[in-house]
Amino acid sequence: MAETDMDDLDVAIVGGGPAGCYLAWRLANADLAGSPLADLAARRPDGKLKIRLYQLDDRVGGRIESIRMDGMPDIAVELGAEGYLVPSSPDTARQYPGHVLVASLVEELGLPAIAGLSARSAPSPLLARLFGERRILPHEPSAEAEPVPGLGPNNPWLLRDHHILTCDLTKPGVLPYKLTQEEESALNHPCGLFGYACDQVVPEATACSYVDWQELRKTAEWKGRPLYTYEIGEVLRDVLSKDGYQFLLDTACVPEMYTVMNAADAMALLFCNDLAPMTLMHVDAGYQAIPNMLRDRFVMKHQDGWRPHHRLAWVDSTQDGSTLLRFETRGGGAAVARAAHLVLAMPRAALEQIASSPLFQGDAARALRQDLCAVQPHPIYRQYASYEIPWWQRVDVEGGPGFTTLPIRVSYALGTQPNTQTSLFLVSFRPRKDVGPWHDPQREVKRLFNTEAIPPPLQEVEKTWDGGVEGGAWNGWRPGVRSWEVTRRMLKPIEGVNLHVCGEAYSDTQGWTEGALRTCEELLTSQWKLAPWKAT
Structure with missing residues (x-):
């Protein structure tokens, strides 16, 4: 590798997801006074850091991907991450800050947003990630934008071959599950059956604030052992009946959050995000507009x-702590670089693809190799269809979700293109695509909505987040992992090497873009001594 061929960089950022784009944008606009990066910029003729943002293909956003379907130019179809959470009131904000970094970016970039959810307003808070009331806050939408439909009284549930309407959901004896009397009462708990169960494990778990949970992740115990050493499913099975736990799984959009994840981190994640009194905000232009605009402003x-x-x-390191990088480029070409600082803004699966490099070998990198396995990627599959009319209105459903134990699991009537009748429908939201050759999603939607009056779809699109460089749609901490220690170590995992790892995978807010941005802010402020972004 000839030195004359190398690109000499101050900061190399590998990964064009939200973390990489955010970090590049922040560095491009940062005041370097007092930062160790200032000396690097000072040696440049223009006094600026030399930064490169590398991406595997030409699309930024990572697991954020927004598209448009034929005939619906004003409706964004979210194939990946779909939004961010904001507190529903000032009182809520004092307990749960919400996704302050993403919210401030949306405002900074001038992106209109629409509201789709207030978690605890839903009849079943277990479905808080997708369902909620219709209201606008805090940003004004475009003139064409409509609020994302919420859960109405006639929305259907098909559980164990029993058809139930939302308005009947909490009536005694309606559910086809043998719940205990306490579990029946818990359906009206602000955090549902999950909240009821966790209150038995951690006293007043559902009343704890975000700050409380940062400490409880480390200190909470169950049966004489640290809570973080358990799988969340093991704990829930201890305190719920067999049917109670099965009901929890059957009404979970992402069942892995109630099965294999580290118990302490699962509770902290859910109570401070999905089940907190928050409103889910959608970006009118599509969620991918955020990384797109960050990349463009960096350029x-x-x-x-x-x-x-x-x-x-x-990738390898040098004696002065820099890194040497070799890239494969389009058409079989190659590129090499030396970087004073290297940021790998990548999830576990992508990091493992370069783990055979010299940088990851030897005793100095032992902790890094172990920490890579501290999280488990989890898949998600989405299937959308467009229709010539909003057919669900024929069965008195204004919009919003349907939920079932059939393989499609969650369906959602999302909206109609202004000035036409062309309408968008989420056919299926489930952990995996493959459920057997007999699977017929359109037939299952008809069963769920209890009608044959559904026209053929105009167009269908699907996305599976499973394997590849992403590994999955989101990452969860494994049992036994001290996540707070891994998150800190990843900011500089090898002593004497200016290597940094950022992103959602190794954050305290897994499954959300906010987690990716938080790791970037921690790197910028704790390692590089830069002023925090205004939102923090």
Whole structure:
């Protein structure tokens, strides 16, 4: 690798997901006074850091992907991450800050947003991630935007072959599950059956604030052992009946959050996000507009800073703590660089693809190799369809979700293109695509909504987040892992090497873009001594 061929960089960022784009944008606009990065910039003729943002292909966003379907130019179809959470009131904000970094970015970038959810307003808080009331806050939507439909009284549930309407959901004896009397009463708990169960494990778990949970993740115990050493499913099975636990799984959009995840982190994640009194905000232009605009604004400051179609194939360190990088480029080419600081803004699966590189070998990198396995990627499959009319209105459903134990699990009537009748429908939201050759999603939707009056779809699209460089749709901490220690170590995992790992996977807010941005802010402020973003 000839030195004359190398690109000499101050900061190399590998990964064009939200973490990589955010970090590049922040560095491009940062005041470097007092930062160790200032000396690097000072040696440049223009006094600016030389930054490169590398991406495997030419699309930024990572597991954020927004598209448009034929005939619906004003409705974003979210194939990946779909939004962010904001407190529903000032009182809520004092307990749960919400996704302050994403919310401030949406405001900074001037992106209109629409509200789709207030978690505890839903009849079943277990479905809080998708269902909720219709109201606008805190940003004004575009003139064409409509609020995302919430859960109405006639929305259907098909559980164990029993049809139930939302308005009947909490009536005694309606559910086809043998719940205990306490579990029946818990259906009206602010955090549902999950909240009832966790209150038995951690006293007043549902009343604890975000700050409380940062400490409880470390200190909470169950039966004489640290709570973080258990799988969440093991704990829930201890305190719920067999049917109570099964009902919890059957009404969970993401069942893995109630099965294999580290119990302490699962509770902290759910109570401070999905089950907190928050409102889910959607970006009117599509959630991918955030990383797109961050990349574009970075390029405005660093016109040669964006490097698409670069796959990191090999990385090593030098005696001064810098790193040497080799990339494979489009058409069988190659590129090499030396970086004073290297940021891998990548999830576990992508990191494992370069783990055979010299940088990851030897005793100095032992902790890094172990920490890579501290999280488990989890898949999610989405299938959308467009229809010539909003057919669900024929069965008195205004919009919103249907939920079932059939393989499609969750369906959602999302909206209608202004000035036409072309309508968007989420056919299926479930952990995996493959459920057997007999699976017929359209037939299952008809069974769920208890009608044959559904026209053929105009167009269908699907997305599976499973395997590949992403590994899955989201990551969860494994049992036995001290997540707070891993998160800190990942900011500089090898002593004497200027290597940093950022992203959702190794954050305290897994499954959300906010987690990715928080790791970036921690790197910027604790390692590089830069002023925090205004939202923090």
